[in-house]
Amino acid sequence: MLEVHQLVIAYGRRTVLSGVDFTLPAGASAAVQGRSGSGKSSLLAAILGMVTPSSGDITVNGESVIRMRSAARRDFLRHTVSMVFQHGELIDELEPSENVEVAALLAGQSRHDARQSAAQLLSDLDVQATGILTRDLSGGERQRVAVARALITKPQLVLADEPTGSLDAEFRDMVGDLVLSIPERWGSSVLMVTHDPDLAARADSSYRVVAVPGESSRWEAVA
Numbered sequence: 001m002l003e004v005h006q007l008v009i010a011y012g013r014r015t016v017l018s019g020v021d022f023t024l025p026a027g028a029s030a031a032v033q034g035r036s037g038s039g040k041s042s043l044l045a046a047i048l049g050m051v052t053p054s055s056g057d058i059t060v061n062g063e064s065v066i067r068m069r070s071a072a073r074r075d076f077l078r079h080t081v082s083m084v085f086q087h088g089e090l091i092d093e094l095e096p097s098e099n100v101e102v103a104a105l106l107a108g109q110s111r112h113d114a115r116q117s118a119a120q121l122l123s124d125l126d127v128q129a130t131g132i133l134t135r136d137l138s139g140g141e142r143q144r145v146a147v148a149r150a151l152i153t154k155p156q157l158v159l160a161d162e163p164t165g166s167l168d169a170e171f172r173d174m175v176g177d178l179v180l181s182i183p184e185r186w187g188s189s190v191l192m193v194t195h196d197p198d199l200a201a202r203a204d205s206s207y208r209v210v211a212v213p214g215e216s217s218r219w220e221a222v223a
Contacts, residue, residue: 007056031200034209092135140171160192
């Protein structure tokens with residue numbers, strides 16, 4: 001599903017990541033750990049086509065996203081990859097269902113299909129879909145809405161950037177369980193960035209980005 005080969009990411013003269021090399025099979029989960037500023041989010045941004053690597057390659061479902069033209073890459077990734085952000089990045093003034101529907105509409109689904117799919121996903125995730133504003137949801141409910149929004153386009157790959165980082169212990173465990181259940185329940189592969197070693201240890205594979213002072217971060221597989 002996802003292959004990252006000898007990836008190097010640099011900003012100006014500063015190399016952030018070097019030698020990133022791993023494979024994420026279809027229907028599997030992987031976790032990436034590392035200190036803040038070590039380059040974890042830069043890796044996700046490169047997979048999303050938001051950052052152009054200095055060298056190396058990223059292949060999603062057999063297609064090199066690095067070699068695609070911008071318009072083709074944007075269209076391909078919109079239908080193949082979705083993102084769960086740490087703080088949800090939801091619109092508080094909308095109902096939960098409306099927040100989820102937006103992603104489907106942007107991906108080209110009809111309003112009818114988007115509404116039905118959003119209602120079903122939110123029901124599956126035990127979140128009230130309508131009759132409440134998103135700002136009135138608990139932290140755990142907000143993250144479940146964010147997961148529903150990521151899943152509504154039926155992506156083959158879900159990226160999660162610190163999906164439990166802003167939650168207390170009760171909601172952290174709940175959302176962690178949910179993210180790790182995505183491959184089995186919905187068939188998507190999951191790549192998540194996390195500071196939580198216990199959560200990372202539960203993924204099918206785990207990697208660590210080690211920041212080296214004065215050098216680029218080092219990529220390591222965790223046994």
